[in-house]
């Protein structure tokens with residue numbers, strides 16, 4: 555897991571977002587600072603994330619920029635940043 559992950563709710567760095575026991579069987583970790591579930595978007599449908607991005611929820615953007623992609627997917631990440639910028643631009647018009 556990427557050590558640069560953080561809790562989308564409070565921004566506190568977190569080493570592991572979840573523990574995978576078997577394929578499809580994961581347990582979400584809790585934040586060490588606020589004690590909330592660290593990143594609930596891991597289990598959500600992508601459309602929930604897109605709706606929260608359109609609604610400009612800060613935790614959705616933190617999930618997208620810090621927790622969704624590893625550093626090996628930089629090219630895809632740049633494309634997704636462009637998509638996020640487009641969503642923000644459409645939301646502001």
Ligand SMILES: [Zn+2]
Nearest residue numbers: 561564585588
């Ligand atoms: Zn937290």
